[in-house]
Amino acid sequence: MKLRKLAHSRTGDKGNISNISLIAYRQEDYPRLVEQITAERVKAHFREIVHGEVVRYELPLLGALNFVLYDALGGGVTRSLALDKHGKSLSSSLLDMEL
Amino acid sequence: MASISVKSIRLGSGAGYSGDRIEPALALAENGRLDYLIFECLAERTIALAQQQKAGNPNSGYDPMLVKRMKALLPICHKNGVKIISNMGAANPVAAMEETARIARELGLKGLKIAAVTGDDVLEAIEGGDYRFLESGLPLSKLEGRLLSANAYLGAAPLVETLENGADVVLTGRVADPVLFTAPLIWEFGWDMKDYRLMGQGIVLGHLMECAGQITGGYFADPGYKDVPNLAQLGFPIAEASSEGDFTITKLKDTGGQVTLPGCKEQLLYEIHDPANYLTPDVIADFTGVTMEEIARDVVKVTGGMGRPKTGKLKVSVGYKDGYIGEGQISYGGSGALERARLGLEIVRDRFRLTGQEFREVRFDLIGYNSLYGNRLAKGSPREVRARVAGRTDDPETAAAIGNEIETLYTNGPAGGGGVTKSVQAVVAVQSILIDESLIRIKNHYTQT
Numbered sequence: 001m002k003l004r005k006l007a008h009s010r011t012g013d014k015g016n017i018s019n020i021s022l023i024a025y026r027q028e029d030y031p032r033l034v035e036q037i038t039a040e041r042v043k044a045h046f047r048e049i050v051h052g053e054v055v056r057y058e059l060p061l062l063g064a065l066n067f068v069l070y071d072a073l074g075g076g077v078t079r080s081l082a083l084d085k086h087g088k089s090l091s092s093s094l095l096d097m098e099l
Numbered sequence: 100m101a102s103i104s105v106k107s108i109r110l111g112s113g114a115g116y117s118g119d120r121i122e123p124a125l126a127l128a129e130n131g132r133l134d135y136l137i138f139e140c141l142a143e144r145t146i147a148l149a150q151q152q153k154a155g156n157p158n159s160g161y162d163p164m165l166v167k168r169m170k171a172l173l174p175i176c177h178k179n180g181v182k183i184i185s186n187m188g189a190a191n192p193v194a195a196m197e198e199t200a201r202i203a204r205e206l207g208l209k210g211l212k213i214a215a216v217t218g219d220d221v222l223e224a225i226e227g228g229d230y231r232f233l234e235s236g237l238p239l240s241k242l243e244g245r246l247l248s249a250n251a252y253l254g255a256a257p258l259v260e261t262l263e264n265g266a267d268v269v270l271t272g273r274v275a276d277p278v279l280f281t282a283p284l285i286w287e288f289g290w291d292m293k294d295y296r297l298m299g300q301g302i303v304l305g306h307l308m309e310c311a312g313q314i315t316g317g318y319f320a321d322p323g324y325k326d327v328p329n330l331a332q333l334g335f336p337i338a339e340a341s342s343e344g345d346f347t348i349t350k351l352k353d354t355g356g357q358v359t360l361p362g363c364k365e366q367l368l369y370e371i372h373d374p375a376n377y378l379t380p381d382v383i384a385d386f387t388g389v390t391m392e393e394i395a396r397d398v399v400k401v402t403g404g405m406g407r408p409k410t411g412k413l414k415v416s417v418g419y420k421d422g423y424i425g426e427g428q429i430s431y432g433g434s435g436a437l438e439r440a441r442l443g444l445e446i447v448r449d450r451f452r453l454t455g456q457e458f459r460e461v462r463f464d465l466i467g468y469n470s471l472y473g474n475r476l477a478k479g480s481p482r483e484v485r486a487r488v489a490g491r492t493d494d495p496e497t498a499a500a501i502g503n504e505i506e507t508l509y510t511n512g513p514a515g516g517g518g519v520t521k522s523v524q525a526v527v528a529v530q531s532i533l534i535d536e537s538l539i540r541i542k543n544h545y546t547q548t
Contacts, residue, residue: 008325008361010318012370015143015234015531021368023361057374061390061403062364068372074462076234078144079421079528081462081489 001099007033009091018050018072018087020094023064030063036099042067045097046090067094106342108287110280110304111181112335113172114138115311117145117164121171123312123335123354128175130351131337135283136176138168138185139276139309144529146273147418149190150248151527160191161198161270169202177208177267184258184279188270190248192217193544195270203548211548214266216257218541219273221415222249225534232417232530239417239532247527248418251534254380254409256292257541258282264545273416275379277305280338288342298382299406300344303389306377307348307366307401311335314348314366316356329355349398358397367391380413380536382406412533421528422459425490425498427505427521431513432471432483439513440465440484443505446512447488450504456497461490471517485518491526498523 003022006029012019022037024030043054052070059066073087074080111133113124117140128136140162153160162168165187176183188195192215203211226246230239239246250273259282261269271279281301284290290297307314315336316327334354340346348358367386371377377384388403427447431439444463451458466485488505492498502521509516 004321004324008321008365010365010369012368014370014372015529017372019368019370019372021365023364023368025361055372057372059368059374059387061388062367064364064368066368066371066374075528079424079491079526081424081460081491083464083466083487 002095003037003097003099004095006099007095009095011086011088011091013073013077013086016071016073016076018069018090020067020069020091021064022067022094023062027063030060032099033065034058037065037097039067041097042069042094045094046072049090106288107339108134108283110134110283110308110338110340111136112139112308112311114140115309115313116140116142117162119311120333121168123333124168125171125175126351126354127335127337128172128179128181133179133181133337134287135182135184136172137279137308138183138187139279139311140164141186141189141273143416144418144527146190146250146416147248147527147529150418153190158194161189161195162187165195165198166202169199170206173199173203173208173211174206177211182262182266182283183268184282185269186271186274186279188215188272190220190272192270192272196544196546199268199270200546200548209548211267212265213268213546213548214261214264214270215544216253216261216269216271216274216541217544218257218539219250219253219271220248221251221534221538222246224538225249225415225532230532230534232532234530242419245420246417247420249415251413251415251539252380253413253539253541254278255282255285257543259286261543262286264543266545276309277302277379278381280305280308281381284340292381295382295406295408297344299384300402300404302377302379302382302384302406303367303386303401303404304338304340304346307363308336308338310366310369312356313369314362315350315358316362319362319365325361327357331355344404345400345402347394347398347400358399360391360393360399363391363399363401378410378414380409382409411536413536413539415532415534416529417532418527418529421526422491422493423495423498424524424526425492425501425522426488427502427519428466428485428487429505429508429516430467430471430483430485430518431516433515436484437465437481439515440486442513443486443508443516444488446508447504454500456500458490458492458497461488463488495523495525
């Protein structure tokens with residue numbers, strides 16, 4: 001099953017660092033996200049784009065995870081060569097991961 | 100100002116960025132029963148660009164939309180007693196103040212007190228200093244001769260002072276975005292800036308509100324999964340805050356969009372790294388205790404923001420010249436589109452090698468869906484592909500060569516290449532340093548109509 005069925009997501013950027021939230025629609029699905037969507041898996045998923053570490057933060061009260069992706073935006077919005085300089089579209093790719 | 104009973108105020112968010120829609124702000128000013136209407140308009144590098152403008156003309160350097168926004172909003176805000184707070188001062192808050200006063204006088208609006216906050220510009224104070232960039236670790240001294248701007252993210256104190264002095268319109272340069280919202284909370288409720296629970300909860304409010312439509316259904320819709328009504332008439336948010344720190348987020352009834360739990364959760368984490376340590380000039384905010392509850396349709400209640408004492412350091416955005424980006428694009432369609440687009444990029448790569456063009460960095464992309472034939476005529480897999488080359492150079496001539504090589508594919512490349520675009524852009528990049536807050540010299544300015 002695609003992650004998109006259980007969770008939603010939004011990407012933000014600060015400099016060359018991207019953060020992608022992953023939020024369970026239903027609180028009862030949150031433990032599954034915690035168990036399966038690890039920082040290692042997310043790093044592997046984005047390996048062609050993200051060159052630095054991936055750190056995961058847990059927010060159990062909100063049923064949310066926050067992934068912080070370092071060296072992820074080709075230098076950041078002010079100097080990236082990419083079409084999507086903010087990396088705004090990264091959240092949609094995260095939701096295509098399989099559970 | 101100190102009052103024993105619980106009091107509440109209403110803050111509207113009128114813009115999430117400089118070019119944002121104006122009608123939603125007008126609707127808020129007219130019908131929102133607001134005390135304050137707040138406009139966050141200053142992106143990371145905007146101030147560096149504005150600084151360049153100011154160097155050419157000392158009366159410029161403020162937000163390009165200031166005049167249009169003020170002309171539209173001043174009359175309604177004046178009529179309804181809504182105060183305006185904004186970072187539209189950009190690189191020149193004093194000129195923004197004078198221009199706003201000129202517009203107010205032109206519109207016959209009497210008795211308006213307009214304030215400007217300066218002191219965020221620390222370029223002189225840091226020049227020659229021993230600083231390293233947080234992002235790259237490079238020393239600031241490496242950029243000698245290329246520095247354009249250095250602006251510290253200020254805290255709420257100077258804004259609070261302008262409100263205390265009766266300002267109806269407050270224009271700043273760089274301040275931490277949520278501070279535009281915490282300043283009126285601190286002033287109206289007499290909050291102690293060392294009460295870190297209240298300050299942390301105030302940052303939660305500011306953070307949720309600062310991107311305007313992003314909490315009322317913007318940047319959220321995903322058809323079939325997350326549907327949002329009437330995004331063409333998206334309403335901007337209102338926060339109703341109590342002196343105890345609790346607040347609700349809502350929007351006007353007859354507007355598009357929605358205020359829901361999932362949307363508010365997404366925005367809470369937007370541009371956040373460690374949610375327990377969100378560094379701001381006045382407080383280290385902690386979002387991990389935040390709870391949200393949908394208490395009515397389009398009304399979400401937010402509680403539980405916390406905080407710890409500030410670090411005493413301020414983040415400074417340093418803008419500098421960073422060479423040029425050259426770009427070119429060309430489209431191929433129908434069966435074999437992908438193969439022809441790939442061949443086109445191969446040819447451009449060979450041309451760069453043969454003509455000895457070297458780039459600091461270059462990328463090759465393949466883009467596309469239905470720009471050539473509409474949906475019905477599109478065939479093949481994929482239906483169309485747009486080849487794109489972008490590269491970083493030190494000089495504009497080399498940057499121009501990129502688009503030119505793409506353009507020569509018209510007559511020298513694969514069959515059926517069309518729709519070439521090319522561009523050269525001077526890059527103003529931004530990185531950050533930390534400075535001690537004692538380096539800041541704040542000055543508030545006032546004028547009256």
